[in-house]
Amino acid sequence: MKQLDIKLNQHFSGKVVRKDLTKLVKGNAIVPTYVLEYLLGQYCATDDEETINQGVETVKSIIAKHFVHRDEAQIIKSTVREKGSHRIIDKISVKLNDRKDQYEASFANLGLKQIPISDIVIKEHQKLLSSGVWCILTLAYFSTDQKDASPWIIESIKPIQVSNVDLGEYKEARNNFAKDEWIDVLMQSIGLNPDEFSRRTKLLQLARLIPFVENNYNLIELGPKGTGKSHIYSEMSPHGILISGGEVSKAKLFVNNSNGEIGLVGYWDIVAYDEFAGKTKKADRGLVDIMKNYMANKSFSRGTEVYGASASMVFVGNTDHPVPYMLKHADLFDVLPKDYYDTAFLDRIHAYLPGWEIQKLRNEMFTEDYGFIVDYLAEILRELRREDRTHEYAKFFELSDSITTRDKTAIAKTFGGLAKVIFPAGEMSEEDARELLDFAIENRKRVKLQLQKMDETFEEVDFSYTVKSSGKRVTVETLEVIEYCGLRELKHGDDSTVLKEESPQPTGPGSLKLADGQKIIRDNQTGVSYDNLFGAYLIGATDITLVDPYVRLPYQLRNFMEFAKLVSEKKEGDAEVKLHLVTANNEEFIENAKEAFEQMAYSLESVGVLFSYEFADNIHDRSINLDNGWKVILGRGLDIWQKTGGWFDINEYVQEKRLCKACEVTFVKG
Template sequence: MKALDQKLTHHFSGKIVRKDLTKLVKGNAIVPTYVLEYLLGQYCATDDEDTITNGVQTVRDIIARHFVHRDEAQYIKSQIRERGSHRIIDKVSVHLNDKRDVYEAQFINLGLSRVPIGDELIRQHKKLLSSGVWCIVTMAYIAATDEPNATPWVIESLKPIQIANADLEGYKEARAAFTKDEWVDVLMQSVGLNPDEFSFRSKLIQLARLIPFAENNYNLVELGPKGTGKSHIYSEMSPHGILISGGEVSKAKLFVNNSSGDIGLVGYWDVVTYDEFAGRDKRTDKGLVDILKNYMANKSFSRGTDVYGAAASMVFVGNTDHSVPYMLKHSDLFEALPRDYYDPAFLDRMHAYLPGWEVNKLRNEMFTADYGFNVDYLAEVLKELRREDFTHTYKPYFDLSNSITTRDKDGISKTFSGLMKVIYPNGQCTEAEAQELMEFAIECRKRVKEQLVKLDETFETVDFSYQVRSTGLVITVDTLETLPQTTPPATAMPQEASPDDKPLTDVSERNNHSLKTSHLPGQFVIRDNQSGVSFDSLFGEYLRGATEIILCDPFIRHPHQFRNLLEFIRTVTQTKEADGEITFYLVTNNTPDYVEESRKSLLELADSLVPLGIDFKFEFNATLHDRSISLNNGWKIILGRGLDIYQKTSGRYDIAEFVPEKRLCRACEISYLQINKV
């Protein structure tokens, strides 16, 4: 066990499971993750390998004997008949037969319908009256009598697969034992992902998908490429959410059936997710869109003469048809939606728009084999957190701009509240930690508003800024996709700042100023997941005229770090005079495991540079920590992360392997200092 898993085991014993076990037991069973982890939590919630091995086999046996595959339904029915009774795992839905005044159950995989079920079970588990709940059921068979409409099938016992309650206070107390980064990694592992493969911003995007489970009446849209797991959390990770096809829903199914008076999905589920929501030509019901608009704005809906209230969050996920730059130039980020939903009034109800295009397609190494919460346990905790309100938690730290509308503020505060519940359920965070969530929440709402301004001229541009109370600093938040695709700072050599120049303290102000007046020393801030960044654009002009370069970077040992070094040297060769010569010093650090191989590689690199007029030298310095580029032309560049500014690409056939501007970046800062020439 790694340290984080040990810590998790100590504080949440009995509530965690090793995430690779789910794949081991699932086989070809089409069953949600929370069902499997419910069983694994009963038999494998330990770090003892022998117990885990036996537990996995037990769960496999349970799935093999009791899970109902549709193609084996007749065999299972036969087993029930021969044995008299048999326990099964199936999805069960119930409706009221008003002609007989009895509730009747339907078993989705077993293929049975009109099986009587007791009123008491319905009172205990009302969700059975919706589109179906996974249950462990003991079914009995009694030979049919001469009574009309009699059935031989009898439900002896039924238990929905979900934890009845969760100790929220204990959960909050245990959270205090973890740092922010540790807790975020625990949550990432809990949803089955390897946190080492994600930047902090990418983790936030993944965890934002949990907000609808923790926040009442939260409206979220996420559009992006295929294969990024947009719908996975909503179908697999909680018994309190339901995933429906956007083309199959109706007013009666979602809200109220006027004929029977039955309440629809929003009355029974915490989260209703429209899957495959995009598609310009998809057939839709304009009347449904109108009811949705009212519900998403007012938390209520009317059918007939009655008005109903509900707390279900609405999530809309779908695929985009074009690249983000194409959409920003030729249309907007909502262009893929069905025509009836391509309605400014409807879209304005969205509290947040997650940038699905920033999420990489899921690869094997992106899944975790470490420990995380049983997803049914986490689902119950998030359900309990729906009762709490964190929407005002930011107010001691920040003031939102007065130009931000009430609806915009609602979106920002609800996203902030949801992230607080997910990451800081005890309500304890620092100003800096709250600021990370605030900027993300503002960006998610700003992405909605910017598109509405393009769609409808009646929407006005809003100043999405906030003021930090402790410092008075006003910060404007930008959506990442609208930042320039070619990175400053240099189109000409920077000059000394004039006395009238004011200090640039705002991140977006510094970057925008760098674009307009790139002749000044200053700082450039690279954000998590930002693209369009290359060493040519970052350093090219500053290298001109330098005949001596000292690169201090303690981490040049792994293949991707050597690639970064080679790409930086490529930039050097492109900026040097063809007949000039340069001395290049690399000062780095290393470990015994890598030092000899690194030395061999660097010597090979030095030989290859001789014909180019570059005298390459290197040394290993065990105390090196700072990262910088020192040039004898009067400049020193401070590197927040060294040359290691890029996230991992998808693989060797990813175009980003060869085009740096297509890579996603890690958050860092680069400072350009003017010094005396050597």
């Protein structure tokens, strides 16, 4: 096991499970992950391999014998009749039959309807009155001659969810993990391999958990298909429900005026709308108006009654166009149905997650390591909803006065939600808090910028803050604006962040206007190539030394050859340029590296680049030293991009299409 898995089993014994086991037991059962992991938690929450193997077989047996498949419903009914009673796993919903004055249950897969169920059960598990809850129950059959009497009897029923968790114990155990370790634990817990994601993308994934820990939180995520936008809301927790955006009604969501029944917001912590996008989709305008009031005030009214609820609202959908197209020709909300394309409604959104930054999920992105049993984590997150962490940023920072109250509330709720997820015990440094605040501001600013494009009455807002410890002012911008709208992010020596309009620099000999300075590249940023980053600084250089300790793995060797290609393109005519590489290596890679470098030297000679190399121990700094008087200090060396999808991914061949890793590049005149 990895060291992190060992540590997780040590401090959370009995509460974690190996995530690949879910696939082993699921088979063709159409059942949420939290149901399977509830069972795995009973039998496989250990790191003992023999116990795990036995537990997997037990869970497989339970699923095979008791899970109700729709196509086997009649067989299950027959089994119950022949045996007298039988234990099953099915999704149950309950309604009140006011004519008979009794509650009646419906079985999603078994197909039974109007089966009497005890009032006591409903008092204990009121969520059964909503759209359905997965349960383990014992169903009996007793034939009777009584008219209109049902032979089916629910003897016992238990919703599938962990009953008790100790939040104090969870917080105490969390203190044994560093911040980065804890983020990876959470990534593994939601089924993802943290090694395949950048830091920013990890935050985007964990931001999907904010509605689970924050009351009345309104989140939207729009992006390409296949990035897992809706998965977490259907699979992660028994306290969230995923519904089709086209199937919503006032009665289903809020309250049914005909019988007074409260809708979904009264029973669920999260109501998520799947497939929310689509310009041609129709919506009830009255529903939109009720939603606007609820999202702003946590209350809704039908008739004369006013109700309150704490359910968070999540809207997920697919975009029709790439981001540059939307920014130029429309806005980032353009894909929404006409009735929801309403500035008053959209202004209630606390955060807009940029789904286009999240890569489509590939097999290697799923983890086979340990993570929390999702049902346990779901209960912990639900307990954290009771806490308020929205004002903790104020210990370190002061938001700009121009930020409106609604904007500040949105920023504070996103900050507080992420703080509860990543720092449940409450201890945060200024640096930790700044990362979360920047993220929160950016995702609210994304909403506000679109509102300003849609309606000119929305005034511009200065989304900046002051660091109390230093008095420095920091301006936050959305990544897509930096990428596509002619801005670049710079950092002053006093550590304050500013934004500057990008102007094309001349690249011809004698016309260069290069200057000392620094460029900041953010996680997931695109549009960056070696040429537009530092290509102009190579012009006129005839002797170039690259210092980079990590040029050994296939993708690192690819990066170096792309750099060497740029050197050949920037040199004058038939001139020769010396290119020397100083790097480090070890016994595992050194022979392959030597072979690769010899082939490179032979190849590059044909384009006028005289390549040489040396191995040096204990080097750390990364730089390009040029005999034209410039030095380029590379924070990450040539390794500035995230992993591509391989040979069949256009990102493999076009640098500007690749997602970047966060780093800084500094230009110094010698």
